[in-house]
Amino acid sequence: MKRSILFDTETTGLDPATGDRVIEIAALxxxxxxxxxxxxxxxIDPERDVPEEASRVHGFTAADLQGKPKFSEVVDEFLSFIGDDQLIAHNARFDFGFLNAELKRAGRKPLDLGRMVDTLDMARERFPGMPNSLDALCRRFGIDLSARTTHNALLDCKLLADVYVELMGGRQHGLGLVADGTNGHAVMYEGPVNRRVVRVVPTQEELAAHRAFVEELKEPVWTAE
Structure with a gap:
């Protein structure tokens, strides 16, 4: 059976080239x-300050990270977990960029971009011209967002796992057999936790964005109406 790793990072900012660092890694x-x-x-202790604007996004302050291990101290465990398998993330180029900067700093080989699966690219292909943030996709697929008050990496991974199943075509409830993660026994996949079954109706904002996208196409095979 195919194994893959879905992951997310939180950081001190937006650009590793200017000194921003990873402060959290989560993977499923x-x-x-x-x-x-x-x-x-x-x-992870980023070995630098955590700007207030970054803290407002993910909820972590420098005080929260005091005494946490440095990236170089957890890199072996992380690389062992991900193995050589496919790596899935939302806006994956951002996460790959940060992880490869950390790996270079630790004297390790960068992650091969050939392993990258970007769910943002998948969403843009399926819903062209529409909002495709993780929040927008969760709302579109009826996935409960009530616990997402900040960008916690582990929670984001769990939400993205549900989104990824939908982007891959969805699974009929209760029919997916997967290993239980402990003794290799198969268990029934019960679908997204607290998932609501809803009829997906685009918002006026999404419809307007879609119309604008179609109007920019040359000789579209469909109309925006």
Whole structure:
């Protein structure tokens, strides 16, 4: 069965080239595109300050990270967890850029971009001209966002796992068999937790964005109406 890793990072800012660092890594193991229950999560001392604007996004301050391990101290455990498998993330180029900067700083080989699967690219292909942030996709697929008050990496991974199943075509409730992550026994995949079954109706904002996208196409095969 195909194994892949879905992951997310939180950082001190937007650009590793200007000194921003990773402060949190979270990852979930998927087998046949479904979560197995195995996960990896670590908070990291970035060895620098955490700007207030970054704290407002992810909720972590410099005080929260005092005494946490440095990236060089957790890199072996992280690399062991991800193995050589496919790596899935939303806006994956951002996360790959930060992780490769940390790996270079630690004297390790960068992650191969050929392993990258970007769910943002997948969403843009499926919903052209529409908002495709993680929040927007969760609302579109009826996935509960009530716990997402900040960009916690582990919670974002769990939400993205549900989104990824939908982007891959969805699974009929209760029919997916996956390993339970402990003794290799198969268990029933019960679908996204607290998922609401809804009829997806685009918002006026999404419809307007879609019309604007179609109007920019040369000889579109469909109209915006």
């Amino acid at each position: 193991e998927l087998v046949s595109d479904l979560p197995t229950g195995k996960s990896f999560r670590v908070l």
